[in-house]
Amino acid sequence: MDQLLAAAEQNDETAAPAQLIRLQWSLWAQTEDHRSSLESALPRLIAQLARAGDERALANAHLLGVQLNWMLGSSAAANEQARLAAEHARRAGDDGLRSKAIGYFLGGLIAGPESAETMAQELAALESEQLGPYAEAFMQHVRGELARLSGDFPKARRLMRAAIERFLALGINAMAGGCYHQLGPMEVQAGKPERALAALQEGDQILADLGERGFRSTIQSTLAIVHASLGETEAALRAIDLAEQLGDPEDDLTHSMTYLARARLALASGDADAAERCARTAVERASRMDSPVARGDAELELGRVLHAQGNTREAREHAGTALELFTAKGDYPRICQAQAALNGLYDAVL
Numbered sequence: 597m598d599q600l601l602a603a604a605e606q607n608d609e610t611a612a613p614a615q616l617i618r619l620q621w622s623l624w625a626q627t628e629d630h631r632s633s634l635e636s637a638l639p640r641l642i643a644q645l646a647r648a649g650d651e652r653a654l655a656n657a658h659l660l661g662v663q664l665n666w667m668l669g670s671s672a673a674a675n676e677q678a679r680l681a682a683e684h685a686r687r688a689g690d691d692g693l694r695s696k697a698i699g700y701f702l703g704g705l706i707a708g709p710e711s712a713e714t715m716a717q718e719l720a721a722l723e724s725e726q727l728g729p730y731a732e733a734f735m736q737h738v739r740g741e742l743a744r745l746s747g748d749f750p751k752a753r754r755l756m757r758a759a760i761e762r763f764l765a766l767g768i769n770a771m772a773g774g775c776y777h778q779l780g781p782m783e784v785q786a787g788k789p790e791r792a793l794a795a796l797q798e799g800d801q802i803l804a805d806l807g808e809r810g811f812r813s814t815i816q817s818t819l820a821i822v823h824a825s826l827g828e829t830e831a832a833l834r835a836i837d838l839a840e841q842l843g844d845p846e847d848d849l850t851h852s853m854t855y856l857a858r859a860r861l862a863l864a865s866g867d868a869d870a871a872e873r874c875a876r877t878a879v880e881r882a883s884r885m886d887s888p889v890a891r892g893d894a895e896l897e898l899g900r901v902l903h904a905q906g907n908t909r910e911a912r913e914h915a916g917t918a919l920e921l922f923t924a925k926g927d928y929p930r931i932c933q934a935q936a937a938l939n940g941l942y943d944a945v946l
Contacts, residue, residue: 615641616653619660631846634664651688655681655697662700669848669885671708675701695728702734703771706778709886712745712926733762733771741778747928749786756782773802774811780818784825785929792822813843817853824860832857849890852881856897868905875901879914892921892930899937912938 619634619641638660645654661677678701685694702722705715719738722731740755756779763772776799783792796819803812816839823832836854843850859874875898882894899914919934 616645616657616660620656631664631667631844634660634667638664651684652690652693655684655688655690655693658684659697659700662697662704666704667844667847669887671704672710672886675704675708675710678704691728692730695731698722698727698731699734702731702738705738706741707887707889709888709924711924712742715745716742729762729766730768733759733766733768736762737775737778744778744782744785744929745925745927747932749782752782753779753786769802770806770808770811773799773806773808773815775799776802777811777814777818780815780822784822789822789826793819793826796822809842810844810847813839813847813850814853816842817850817857820854820857821860824857824864827864829861829864832861848881848884849887852878852885852890852894855881856894859897859901863901863904868901871901872898872905888921888925889927889930892918892925892927892934895921896930896934896937903937903940908940 615637619637638657642654642657642661645657658677658681662674662681665671665674665677678697681697682694682701685691685697702719705718710718715738719735719742722735727735736755737759740752740759743749743752743755756775760772760775760779763769763775776795780792780796780799783789783795796815800812800815800819803815816835820832820835820839823829823835836857839850839854845851855874855878859871859878862868862871862874875894878894879891879898882891885891895914895918899911899918902908902914903911915934915937919931919938922930922934
């Protein structure tokens with residue numbers, strides 16, 4: 597394959613499409629330099645394709661931009677790339693590619709800084725269109741997340757499960773497995789940690805069967821937090837190790853969560869200094885992202901550690917920061933957790 601692409605890259609007419617294929621392959625294969633290759637080559641490639649007027653290739657290039665910005669922790673930038681991809685796919689007359697781009701956009705709304713109100717507005721604007729089963733599965737997933745954000749856990753559970761079933765029916769198993777990253781924490785918030793473990797393990801098995809690494813590292817880091825919260829130290833440590841093996845060293849979401857789990861384990865073992873170091877690292881890694889939920893979770897954990905040390909003033913500062921982040925997202929269950937933490941009731945925060 598490399599020889600064929602190298603030959604095509606030497607031809608003026610085929611150079612840009614060949615480079616697009618190379619970048620797509622490097623991302624899929626998770627080659628050692630896939631992130632740096634995308635960062636350096638993608639802007640030039642998009643400019644070349646724009647000059648050539650290749651709308652379909654431009655759509656695919658912007659979809660790579662979505663994935664690059666996800667890796668960089670910028671959901672807002674990823675969503676803008678998804679919007680561009682959808683527009684170029686529309687111009688190309690490729691409904692399937694446009695549906696994929698809209699699906700990426702909808703998925704990005706969940707992790708990104710957009711509030712629940714904005715998410716609902718974006719969803720309503722798309723619901724009148726015939727977007728196909730791929731985008732509809734994402735729409736169902738967003739409906740489930742909106743129900744979770746409002747605190748309606750039975751509805752959230754039903755809609756999230758329906759989205760997973762749709763993805764599986766379409767053969768998009770990686771996305772089905774990734775959905776469990778929302779379903780698992782929702783079960784924790786619903787007071788069902790054992791159900792959360794079962795759901796996360798279900799999603800992990802789907803991803804393991806595919807040999808997938810990106811979503812799976814996040815699932816494992818979530819498992820680590822739940823195990824640590826339940827006092828299951830060995831299981832938590834196994835999940836931490838696997839998450840860090842699977843995740844890219846620069847995957848801030850995975851590593852902020854594994855450090856959060858390490859902080860919780862250290863605090864439970866009585867090592868307050870280690871707990872604080874890990875919690876501060878979790879906050880630092882999360883701060884590189886524009887996800888209010890990931891950042892707020894890390895701030896809340898640091899507040900928990902400081903509260904346990906008797907540093908109630910700084911603990912309240914971090915709990916207050918978490919409350920601001922959760923309020924900006926409109927995440928009612930987490931708002932309640934942060935308010936409880938501000939009252940010193942950290943035991944109410946799993």
